[in-house]
Amino acid sequence: MSLIPKSHPRAKSLFIREKLVSGFNRGLVAKEGLLAHGRGEAFDYLLGEKTRKTAKRAITASAAQILLADLPVISVNGNIAALCPKEIVNLAKVSGSKIEVNLFYANEKRKQNIIRTLKKNGAKEVLGTNSRSSTTLPGLDSARRIVDKNGIFAADVVIVPLEDGDRTIALRKNGKKVITFDLNPLSRTSQTANITIIDNVTRAMELLIIECKKLQKKNRKMLEKIVKDFDNKKNLADNIIEIRNNLTGRLSIA
C-alpha cells in the first residue's frame, strides 16, 4: 500500500518516484539512479512538467536523424528500463534500431534484470552482455566504456536517454551522432549531443515513436533538410529562456 496520502499536492510526482522505487526493488535501478531521477524531477518542475516547444522541435529532428541512420542503437540503462521499457522496444521496432544495455554503475545481475524486462516487453535481441563481441570505446574511464562491436561501437547514431556527460563526449569523439533525453539544458550531455530533447522521457519517448512513424513517409532529402535546419545550441538557449520565463511567471505569484 502506498504511504502517500492522495491529498498530497505532489502526489503525481511521488507516484512516479514509487515507480522508480519499484524498479529498484526489482533490481533494475541503481541506488544512484534514484538520485539521478530526483535531479530530473527538479528540472521537470522548472519546465512546468510539460513538453515544451523546444522539445517538440528536437523530437522532430531526432526522428529524422534516426530514420537516416545506417545503424542506430538505443543505449539502455536501469532508469529508462524502469520508466518506459515498452516504448524503448517500440522505438527500436519502428526505427530499425538495435538495443544495447550500457550501465554507469556496472553490475552483471542488474544487466540481466534489465534484459529480462526488455524481452518481456517484446525485445528480440538486446546487446551488451556478450563478452566475445565486447570492445572498448576510447576516451572513457567509467564502466560505460565497454560496448558491443556490433552495437554502439559500430553505430552511426546512438540514442542515449538519461546519459552522463563523459560518455556523450566520448561517443562524439568517436564520430557518432548522439541523440539524448536530458532535463538539464546546461548539462555537458545536453551541450555536447547533436540533438538534445529537454523533456521527461515518460512523455517524450512516446512522441518520438509517433514522429518516427510520421516521417517514415518522407523522402531522404526531406529528412536531411529537417536535420540540417535544427540548431541544437539555439534550441538549448531557447529552452533556458522558457525556464526563465516560467520562473518569472511564478515570481509574480510568489
Place this chain on the structure above:
Amino acid sequence: MSLIPKSHPRAKSLFIREKLVSGFNRGLVAKEGLLAHGRGEAFDYLLGEKTRKTAKRAITASAAQILLADLPVISVNGNIAALCPKEIVNLAKVSGSKIEVNLFYANEKRKQNIIRTLKKNGAKEVLGTNSRSSTTLPGLDSARRIVDKNGIFAADVVIVPLEDGDRTIALRKNGKKVITFDLNPLSRTSQTANITIIDNVTRAMELLIIECKKLQKKNRKMLEKIVKDFDNKKNLADNIIEIRNNLTGRLSIA
C-alpha cells in the same frame, strides 16, 4: 571502492550521492529520500552550488528566532541524519533545542537507526519514539502527524530541514514558527515557512551554528529586531532572481 572516476567533472556531487547511498545502506535513508536528495542537487546546481546572499540573510534571522524561542525543536529525518548528524547535535547544544525524529515514510527500525546515529554523534536525548508521550498534530494525513507531546507538539519554534509542504502548513496552522532548509524557493514549504534558508544543508547548518554563537551575545530586543526586519517572501523573490541571473550568465556561455 568507488566506481566514480576522479576525472568525472561532477565527481564532487557524485561523492555526496555516495554519502547518501551509504546512509541508505546503514538503514537511515529511505529510497524515496535518495530521490528527494536528487531534487535538491538540481536546485543547488542552479544556485551555482554556493551559499547565496539570500541564504545568509535567512540564516541570521533563523539564529535570532531560535535564540528567542521558549522551546525550539529540531525535526530530524533520514536524509539530514545521513548528511550532518554532528551539526544537528551541535545546533541543539548551542541553541538549547530539543531533537525529535519525524519521518514521512514511517519505519520503526529506520527511526532507531537514526537515533543511534545521533547519539553516536553526542545527542543526549532524542524524542519521537516514546508511544506514551506521542500525540497527533491536527491537519496532517501522512505518518508525520505523530509527534511528541513534549517535543514538536509543545514547541513554539520548529526547525524542519528537508521538509514536505503538508507538514509545514500543519505546523503553521498549529501556531508554530517554522524555520526550514529547502533548496527549492518555489516549494510550498519554502513559501509557507516563517524563515526559509535556500541552501544546501551541508553548507548552511554549519553557518547557522556559527551565527547562533555570535548572536548569543546580543540582547532580546536586538534579536527581535532582526526577526522583524526579515521578510521571507521578499527574500524568496530575491533568491529566484539570483537563480535567473545565474541562468542568464550560463546562457551567454552556452
